Amino acid sequence: MATNLQFIKNLTPTGSSSSLSITDVFSAQYDVYVVTYTITTDSGSPKDVHLRLINSSDTIVTNANYDYAYQQMNNAGSFTETRATGQDKITGMLGATDFPPEGTAGKFEIYNPFSSSSYTFISQQASNRHNGAEAGWKGIAVLKETTSITGLNMFLSSTNPTNESYINVYGVK
Amino acid sequence: MSKSNKYGYSGVDIPTQAFQANVGKFDPAEINELVQEDKWTQYGQLELIETQTANSSAVDFDSLGSYNVHFLTYTNLTTGTNSDYTQIRLSNDGGTSFEGGTAYQRGVQYGGTNAGFGATQSTGTDRFRSLAFANAGTPMNGYVYFYNLGDSTKYSFITHQSAIGTTYMYYGGQIYTVSETNNAIRVLNNSGGSFTDGSISLYGIKAYS
Numbered sequence: 001m002a003t004n005l006q007f008i009k010n011l012t013p014t015g016s017s018s019s020l021s022i023t024d025v026f027s028a029q030y031d032v033y034v035v036t037y038t039i040t041t042d043s044g045s046p047k048d049v050h051l052r053l054i055n056s057s058d059t060i061v062t063n064a065n066y067d068y069a070y071q072q073m074n075n076a077g078s079f080t081e082t083r084a085t086g087q088d089k090i091t092g093m094l095g096a097t098d099f100p101p102e103g104t105a106g107k108f109e110i111y112n113p114f115s116s117s118s119y120t121f122i123s124q125q126a127s128n129r130h131n132g133a134e135a136g137w138k139g140i141a142v143l144k145e146t147t148s149i150t151g152l153n154m155f156l157s158s159t160n161p162t163n164e165s166y167i168n169v170y171g172v173k
Numbered sequence: 174m175s176k177s178n179k180y181g182y183s184g185v186d187i188p189t190q191a192f193q194a195n196v197g198k199f200d201p202a203e204i205n206e207l208v209q210e211d212k213w214t215q216y217g218q219l220e221l222i223e224t225q226t227a228n229s230s231a232v233d234f235d236s237l238g239s240y241n242v243h244f245l246t247y248t249n250l251t252t253g254t255n256s257d258y259t260q261i262r263l264s265n266d267g268g269t270s271f272e273g274g275t276a277y278q279r280g281v282q283y284g285g286t287n288a289g290f291g292a293t294q295s296t297g298t299d300r301f302r303s304l305a306f307a308n309a310g311t312p313m314n315g316y317v318y319f320y321n322l323g324d325s326t327k328y329s330f331i332t333h334q335s336a337i338g339t340t341y342m343y344y345g346g347q348i349y350t351v352s353e354t355n356n357a358i359r360v361l362n363n364s365g366g367s368f369t370d371g372s373i374s375l376y377g378i379k380a381y382s
Binding site: 004005006007010012036038040071072073074075076079100101102103105106107125126127128129134135136137138164166168170173 | 192193216217218219241242278279280281282292294295296318320321326327328330331332334344345346347348350352378379380381382
């Protein structure tokens with residue numbers, strides 16, 4: 001059997017929705033997944049790319065059970081730290097996006113999403129440029145539910161990711 | 174679908190083939206054809222492009238293939254100069270020359286077991302800097318993800334992390350703020366001196382639409 005990184009699914013936005021859902025990507029076949037992404041948008045503001053998970057009923061989990069912490073390493077000025085517990089989404093951790101050629105690009109790992117006996121953990125890293133300012137991003141998050149997770153939802157609060165964006169999901173063997 | 178004799182079918186509509194959706198009975202020539210068209214299901218999307226031994230002042234990768242995301246690892250990378258930083262430059266002409274100027278930007282965090290944590294940042298410099306840092310003979314290990322190198326409509330982004338023998342870590346994100354196709358990568362040192370040991374591997378992370 002071939003090993004290492006195994007492609008599962010791609011999503012390229014149509015440009016007409018602020019919300020991007022990828023369903024039926026996490027299963028018993030893998031414990032660890034890698035998601036690569038580039039998000040550009042049709043408006044410079046609002047800019048933050050948020051993340052939620054999708055359960056086995058294909059419902060986006062909006063319970064206030066997300067904890068996260070991340071560091072924003074700005075190319076000028078002080079680095080900033082963001083952390084929160086008991087949130088209904090992972091707010092802004094995937095980076096701040098903008099019109100192309102700016103935007104945010106990165107990857108995150110998801111651990112044990114399909115398990116119904118453990119929490120779902122995420123580690124993340126990104127690089128972004130918004131309105132002329134660049135930053136590196138590094139973060140962690142957890143969904144403190146033993147819900148079986150089968151998909152993910154990336155979204156902006158109102159503006160739409162352009163069709164130059166993409167999300168790719170891989171399983172790690 | 175089309176009518177032809179193919180994939181074990183004869184005189185009926187032939188199923189459309191795609192990655193993760195191959196239907197029929199395939200002979201070797203048909204498999205080769207589908208592989209060429211990226212329509213054959215074969216797992217292993219972390220595809221090794223090249224591994225090089227680091228024994229010169231610049232290690233160039235000038236055949237990047239067609240990937241949205243590249244992954245570079247370096248193992249026991251060693252420099253012959255004290256206080257040397259590992260760096261990267263991009264090329265838009267296949268490695269004939271490498272871009273300088275002031276279009277590289279970075280925000281990088283570092284930290285060590287025997288020293289404090291700190292920041293290194295820039296709004297305009299001539300290369301991706303501060304990927305790793307070591308004295309002569311100290312091995313550096315780490316990775317770099319490259320995003321959108323081959324997309325002429327986007328900037329080129331990287332994320333990276335290193336673990337260094339002394340023990341230090343560097344991690345962060347950097348951008349080359351020119352919208353162009355970059356088709357070669359150079360790994361080099363701040364000192365201009367040679368790497369004395371180690372290996373560097375470049376992979377493409379294949380995707381299907």
